[in-house]
Amino acid sequence: MNPTAAAVEKRSFGSVHMSNYQLLRIYFIEAKFEFIRSLRNPGFGMPFLIMPVGLFLLFITLSPLPESATPAQRMFLFTGMAILGIMGPGMYGFGAILAGERQYGLLRLKQALAMPAGAHLLAKFCVALIYAAVTIVAMIVAAELLGRISLTFPQAVLVGLTLLLGVLPFCAIGFAIGSRTSAHLAAGVTTVVYMPQLYLSGLFFPMPPSISWLALFMPPFYLNQLVLAAGGAEHMFIGNGYVHVVVLATFTLLLSWSAARSMARGS
Amino acid sequence: MASEDLVEIKDVYKSFGDTRALDGFDMTVRSGELLALLGENGAGKTTAISLMLGLEPADAGQIHLFGERPGSMDVRRRIGVMFQDVFLAPELLVHEHLTIFSSYYPNGYSADEILEFTHTTALRNRKYGVLSGGQKRQVQFAIALCGRPQLLFLDEPTVGLDVQARKDLWATLRQLIQQGCSILLTTHYLEEAEALADRIVVLAKGRVVSSGTVKEVTQTISTRRITCVSQLTPEEVTTWPGVSTAVVEDGKLVLAVAHTELETTVRRLLAADSTLVDLQVSQAGLADAFLKITKESRQ
Structure with missing residues (x-):
């Protein structure tokens, strides 16, 4: 028997206590292997890391701002593209992938x-x-x-x-979608939820007045206004900033509570 | 609870809607034994395992593992589990999967140790997604052993394995038993249960209909096995008195016959087919016993 196999054989059943470490x-x-896994997934890793920045650079190139542009005009495209960039990993990482795993x-x-409870979701x-x-x-x-925005360092940290x-x-x-839908449907459902939010929350262009009220039901709207405010740009709070934080x-x-309940029932 | 019983299940009931999956189920798993839980599809095996693992609550009855409730963290750190099929991230390498699962345990094997122990070192640096079905089962088996389990749940572990891989897995199971591990095995391969199990529990309609060693289970049915090369068909002989099952295996007619009807059946076979040759009579095997027991439980 080789040394490794011998080592295996000698071991006995030990304590089940685990240290905090x-x-x-x-x-x-x-978390480490969830990240490695996501990077190796051709439909997830690079697209979600490169696409938002790439699109942002493309738009900057195609639509340069005049020197007289206000801070709000300067921030508008930036915040829209940044929110688009952070929505994808959260929604798709939880939605489609979690549905398959479940x-x-x-x-x-x-x-x-x-x-341990929650380790997989926390990852x-x-x-x-x-x-x-x-x-x-x-x-x-x-x-x-590229001179598209001009934030002070504290503003940049706050925006970030x-x-x-x-x-x-x-x-x-994403958690709510992944906890309820089948693996086959999850990616499609995520896209159906993802795309209207980009439009209806007024991230990239003002909404027509007749449907602008729909933005009140879109989380990106509340976040967008908070980011604009953090960057010192013109924004539109419903009430004040705290209301936006409380809504989100x-x-x-x-x-999350509803999704966790659904998963607990499903298990 | 007797100290050597790692699992004790008493009078457990579980229903899904109008369907009763377990109906007064009793079972124990003793320390250091391999117990084979057998039953037809829908007999309640999977439900029983889900309850033992704490994944489902029982409607009534008591279940204890190591004297504790199923699903507690102390229990989970003492067990290993291999389900019939499970999705693992296809992007990760085999040793990466093993590293993740080993980390759950206070004294888990390292990935390399468990690969060597399960004869799967060749798979170490391969992506899980490119493995064959049999290789995936081997990795799932290795994952079940990651935490140095005292009690191992194996649900159809050898489905999809080639002959060598199955032989290796059997050898590993025997080694685990020697080390003091207890194993609860469900399988449709009765020769697997016959070769490995210390005890058998046969489940039908959510109840235990037979239990004991392989010898005890086969003896309880007082059945003998007749094998011969004959022109008679199973359909012709299965209606004869005392014949519980009749099938063709490897070109031979195989009958399970009640002990009391053995002589009559042999005479009748010889009378019905003058060309009959290679007649053999033996004690019924586990397969015959299983078929007879489950057939009786359906009636």
């Missing part, structure tokens, strides 16, 4: 084995945050270097953090 390591490993037994296996959330952070930093740097926290509602939407937080919590 070992528990934290589980969360780290889950339907084809991976979550059931992990629940039967000793995965997906971390991956969405990483993708969002890369997108946000790349877009702020590109926009500053607002966008980063803004990932949460989109993770919740409530939306995120309710949707």
